[in-house]
Amino acid sequence: KLGVPCELRVSSAHKNTDQTLNLIAEYEGEGIPTVFVSVAGRSNGLGPVTSGNCSFPVINCPPVSGEWGPRDIWSSLRVPSGLGCTTVLFPEAAALAAAQILALSDHVIWARLKANQHNNWVALKLADKKVKAQQAL
Template sequence: MAEDPENEMPDEIVDAVEEAAEDAAEALGPVVGIVMGSQSDWPTMRPARDTLRVLGVPHEVRIVSAHRTPDRLFDYAETATGRGLKAIIAGAGGAAHLPGMLAAKTRVPVLGVPVQSRTMNGLDSLYSIVQMPRGIPVGTFAIGEAGAANAALFAAAMLATTDAELAERLDMLREAQTASVAEEPDDL
């Protein structure tokens, strides 16, 4: 789930949660979309996919560029509701128009993840996503991989309000996360 070894879940806990979620994920079509502007955004967005996978949340992953594939973006947004999506996690860097354009074209909640850029270290992406005009909301998360993982957890929490099994899996994951935190440093 996370690349920081201090924040990783123990394998046996992840395996138990994944096993509990497999049947639910197979029975449904995707309910969360994960989109990014380009292939280079995938390393940042992968934790969103990994988190949804662990929780057994059916999802899809697509590359949809606001600038290079605007027709694909419009089609994706306009068909999201009809395809059963309940949330879209959108990652973008630089000008980062993808989350806002998706939000302008669908009523499905859009969760924006700023991708770290070379020019301004991701602040340009963050400002582009967080400064949406009134009437076109985008839930905005932290820059980078932590933001992607948290966007997935947020999407799962939204879905869990009407899905008792997912709520139970989310609770299990949170309990495992709490249990994985050491009470004192190893080298005392």
Template sequence: MSNPVVLIVMGSDSDVPTMEETAKVLTEFGVPFEMRISSAHRSPERTGKLAHEAAGRGIQLIIAAAGMAAHLAGVVAAETTLPVIGVPMGGGPLSGMDALYATVQMPGGIPVATMAIGKAGAKNAALFAVQILSLTDSSLREKFAAYRAQMAVEVEQKDQALQASRRL
């Protein structure tokens, strides 16, 4: 696989199953990536170094996933000028709402694009990454357009199946 252009960083190994959705989509589109575990709170120096050095390694954007206090995306965004996409993880006593608020409520000047909680957010983070990367990659732009067109076809097919089953 060629050099990664997307860095997926997670606060814990418990986030891996959810973030496999991100990996699956990026793989489907042929976008090279790497996955790392680093915590904003338990390994702040390591996290800062990963973010700070990412651009120099050819990374073009970072997807950061964390639960609970979920400061990972913000810490990463503070250490790089690359686009950062945050994915709040579900679970915990507040079912991921704490992670959502911690990810989305960034101070002015340090933006983090924030996706939905959990697997839907993990999938959308990858799709958003593809959209960003497609700004300078026409092949990726074509793949994304085909993906969206196929989604529309699938919806129409499901509607046709529903209509056929209702006529019985």
């Protein structure tokens, strides 16, 4: 929707730490503006390990499901000191936050975000007008 380039990768900070660190290093050396979105359930080590080993923004987006879901979120919220990863609950919010970060250095993404905001504003105005017209009946 916003035309933000995206790569999906699979790694585990707990089960294969070396692979995770090597993957992070690949992106660190490219010189391309990057945002990591860490999707890790249960005890989220992926987001904090990524944040502690790179200079890019890291957004945790833990999948909330099952009996333990609400409790699993705490490992994404209470991260070790000195780490700058943030946490959102919905994939759409993570994607939007990543786009907003990348828009700081990409005018095309910035323009698409502005157009998206404008479209949301127009949709709200139209919905308000429709509700108001229905009340008049």
